[in-house]
Amino acid sequence: MILNKDIQYLPGVGPRKAEVLSKELGVFKYRDLLYYFPYRHIDRSRFYQLSELVSDTHYLQIRGSFKTFSTVGKARNQRLVGVFSDGNQQIDVVWFKGIKYILQNIKPGVEYVLFGKPSRYQNDWNFVHPELEVYRPSQGPVTVNLQPMYLTSEKMKNEYLNSKAILKLQKQMLDELYGQIPESLPDYMIRKLKLMPLNDALLAIHFPESAQQLEKARFRLKFEELFLLQLQLLHRKNLRTQENIGIPLEKVGKLFLQFYQEHLPFSLTGAQKRVIKEIRADLKSGKQMNRLLQGDVGSGKTMVALMCMLLAIDNDYQTCLMAPTEILATQHYHSLKKFLGELPVQIELLTGSTKKKDRVPILSGLEEGSLPIIVGTHALLEETVNFKKLGLVIIDEQHRFGVAQRARLWTKSNLFPHVLVMTATPIPRTLHMTFYGDLDVSVIDELPPGRKPIITRHIYDSKRLELIGFMRKQIQAGRQIYIVYPLIKESEKMDYKDLEDGFQSILRDFPPPNYQVSVVHGKMKAEDKEFEMQRFKRGETQILLATTVIEVGVDVPNATVMIIESAERFGLSQLHQLRGRVGRGGEQSYCLLVSSYALSDEGRKRLQIMVDSNDGFEIAEQDLKLRGPGDMDGTQQSGLAFDLKIANLRQDGQLVEYARGFAEKILNHDPNLSATHHARLKHYLNDQPIQTFNWRDIS
Numbered sequence: 178m179i180l181n182k183d184i185q186y187l188p189g190v191g192p193r194k195a196e197v198l199s200k201e202l203g204v205f206k207y208r209d210l211l212y213y214f215p216y217r218h219i220d221r222s223r224f225y226q227l228s229e230l231v232s233d234t235h236y237l238q239i240r241g242s243f244k245t246f247s248t249v250g251k252a253r254n255q256r257l258v259g260v261f262s263d264g265n266q267q268i269d270v271v272w273f274k275g276i277k278y279i280l281q282n283i284k285p286g287v288e289y290v291l292f293g294k295p296s297r298y299q300n301d302w303n304f305v306h307p308e309l310e311v312y313r314p315s316q317g318p319v320t321v322n323l324q325p326m327y328l329t330s331e332k333m334k335n336e337y338l339n340s341k342a343i344l345k346l347q348k349q350m351l352d353e354l355y356g357q358i359p360e361s362l363p364d365y366m367i368r369k370l371k372l373m374p375l376n377d378a379l380l381a382i383h384f385p386e387s388a389q390q391l392e393k394a395r396f397r398l399k400f401e402e403l404f405l406l407q408l409q410l411l412h413r414k415n416l417r418t419q420e421n422i423g424i425p426l427e428k429v430g431k432l433f434l435q436f437y438q439e440h441l442p443f444s445l446t447g448a449q450k451r452v453i454k455e456i457r458a459d460l461k462s463g464k465q466m467n468r469l470l471q472g473d474v475g476s477g478k479t480m481v482a483l484m485c486m487l488l489a490i491d492n493d494y495q496t497c498l499m500a501p502t503e504i505l506a507t508q509h510y511h512s513l514k515k516f517l518g519e520l521p522v523q524i525e526l527l528t529g530s531t532k533k534k535d536r537v538p539i540l541s542g543l544e545e546g547s548l549p550i551i552v553g554t555h556a557l558l559e560e561t562v563n564f565k566k567l568g569l570v571i572i573d574e575q576h577r578f579g580v581a582q583r584a585r586l587w588t589k590s591n592l593f594p595h596v597l598v599m600t601a602t603p604i605p606r607t608l609h610m611t612f613y614g615d616l617d618v619s620v621i622d623e624l625p626p627g628r629k630p631i632i633t634r635h636i637y638d639s640k641r642l643e644l645i646g647f648m649r650k651q652i653q654a655g656r657q658i659y660i661v662y663p664l665i666k667e668s669e670k671m672d673y674k675d676l677e678d679g680f681q682s683i684l685r686d687f688p689p690p691n692y693q694v695s696v697v698h699g700k701m702k703a704e705d706k707e708f709e710m711q712r713f714k715r716g717e718t719q720i721l722l723a724t725t726v727i728e729v730g731v732d733v734p735n736a737t738v739m740i741i742e743s744a745e746r747f748g749l750s751q752l753h754q755l756r757g758r759v760g761r762g763g764e765q766s767y768c769l770l771v772s773s774y775a776l777s778d779e780g781r782k783r784l785q786i787m788v789d790s791n792d793g794f795e796i797a798e799q800d801l802k803l804r805g806p807g808d809m810d811g812t813q814q815s816g817l818a819f820d821l822k823i824a825n826l827r828q829d830g831q832l833v834e835y836a837r838g839f840a841e842k843i844l845n846h847d848p849n850l851s852a853t854h855h856a857r858l859k860h861y862l863n864d865q866p867i868q869t870f871n872w873r874d875i876s
């Protein structure tokens with residue numbers, strides 16, 4: 178109750194400042210301000226000794242001088258290391274930038290106050306880019322302990338709401354509220370996990386008495402945040418499965434068995450079998466399936482999809498497979514058709530370029546129920562498309578479809594069909610637990626046998642002659658090559674080599690008639706694209722130049738080289754997808770990431786991750802560590818940009834898992850949270866704003 182008080186009534190705020198707080202920080206109520214945490218604390222109490230460094234949670238100040246400076250590493254990786262002494266001990270101080278400036282301005286022997294946050298590097302502490310001031314004796318330590326610093330905007334400062342002012346408001350509020358803030362977690366959890374009680378944690382996060390206390394407060398608040406989020410997601414999932422009756426697809430029928438026994442072109446991998454079992458259990462459960470199928474490029478998701486489709490048909494239902502691009506839909510159509518062989522199952526393709534005369538019988542077949550399988554693009558979402566009995570929807574490469582678009586498929590049938598979303602963009606576990614927390618997940622974590630790992634190299638522009646030599650050799654050996662460019666039209670500001678440019682130089686190096694080259698880009702008409710793709714597929718051209726239209730799904734086993742120009746411009750998941758286009762046949766395959774020499778440190782690191790790993794999940798984890806969740810491929814589009822106040826998905830992965838496990842256990846034992854000792858949790862869930870999105874929008 179108290180926490181819901183309007184912030185304008187806090188003494189010192191008033192309507193005018195309240196408006197600024199709401200606009201700039203989203204602070205409307207007492208609670209919002211209380212949960213507006215400092216981004217750091219400055220320890221002004223005293224000068225620290227280097228021997229006292231124990232944690233990296235806060236900034237502190239140390240008095241001392243530099244002994245020496247030396248530069249380490251070469252060129253882009255160069256850094257400056259200064260040896261800083263407090264009179265007793267020494268520590269490395271590291272700069273990656275502004276080296277010249279530091280060397281000119283910071284002198285050995287002069288006494289400085291070094292001010293920063295210690296970090297750990299290979300078991301030693303160091304400071305990276307600390308602030309330095311020349312020490313002046315008069316500038317003795319101030320009396321506050323750990324001074325909280327709050328982020329504030331220009332507009333806030335104009336209204337006298339700087340960090341110090343926020344601090345004062347927090348002080349005032351905590352004086353008023355301390356001891357009365359209702360605990361959010363059950364007492365037994367607090368005891369069991371040795372958590373700091375909420376009142377103390379909120380006081381300590383703003384006004385800690387020691388680094389240790391701050392640490393405990395942070396842990397408590399992070400756990401609370403992640404746990405309550407998971408509880409909410411899992412609870413929502415429970416409600417969904419209670420409310421939505423699923424179409425029972427119980428029978429394993431003739432078609433499935435006949436296919437399995439007579440038409441399967443290879444034996445399924447263990448992972449494929451397991452995933453099919455998981456899906457089958459959903460299909461016959463009487464509850465609607467809403468499942469995400471993750472599997473690295475080439476892990477064989479199409480076969481899993483087909484077998485699930487056959488189950489649906491055996492139970493007298495129709496099924497559709499939707500893909501994000503025309504090329505991919507066409508490819509799916511052809512591979513499914515090939516897999517089905519002589520089996521008596523009709524399958525059709527519906528895309529934007531399906532001719533009207535072909536369209537009419539397809540639409541009526543769907544409406545009458547005589548057409549069991551349709552593969553297509555967004556065209557399937559059009560109003561003219563209606564099913565008689567749609568039982569299973571499979572969506573490939575989910576993150577390319579908008580949320581609203583996906584939801585439309587549901588309206589095409591009376592009962593909600595089962596939904597399987599397939600993605601080859603691996604999302605790190607912690608992320609998908611948070612972003613897709615209420616979906617079930619199956620993972621194909623095994624590639625079909627006999628695949629040779631793709632050799633990946635990062636090469637610089639300057640090595641282009643060698644690259645061309647290598648390409649000639651591969652072509653001589655009968656192989657084919659992809660070259661991918663990030664842009665279609667050259668942008669004046671950036672000197673990225675664009676497709677048209679690249680085409681000219683490829684024609685010079687690989688002149689016809691000895692060599693044939695296909696070009697495919699996003700601005701071409703679908704039929705022209707298809708024509709060029711087919712030429713490459715049939716082996717009539719040796720090189721396919723493309724923008725990222727080939728990203729998903731293209732299957733040309735004879736292609737063994739993937740060259741990616743300006744590779745630093747692509748997301749890691751995207752690079753991994755592209756790499757998955759080769760290595761599909763028996764030959765050794767290569768992925769060559771071309772960049773200019775001028776690369777940012779991060780760019781260089783990211784390409785190195787690609788060179789080091791062939792595992793999409795590991796790559797996604799590394800990408801998360803490097804860039805944080807906001808920039809990950811596949812998360813921006815999730816439509817659920819959770820606004821975490823204190824936990825950090827980049828660092829707190831383990832805590833996410835832990836919090837989820839805890840929430841799962843509680844809901845398993847007490848699904849409606851009706852036990853008295855869960856009253857606080859129940860209260861929390863009831864108190865949450867009604868979701869403006871429907872769960873159906875999520876998958």
Ligand code: ADP
Pocket residue numbers: 443444445446449472473474475476477478479480601625626732
């Ligand atoms: P993705 O998961 O990327 O969609 P695909 O379904 O396109 O992968 O499969 C990649 C290739 O592996 C295809 O040529 C497919 O026929 C083949 N494949 C799938 N499963 C198996 C298996 N169990 N054994 C051998 N080859 C397989």
Ligand code: MG
Pocket residue numbers: 478479730
């Ligand atoms: Mg695929």
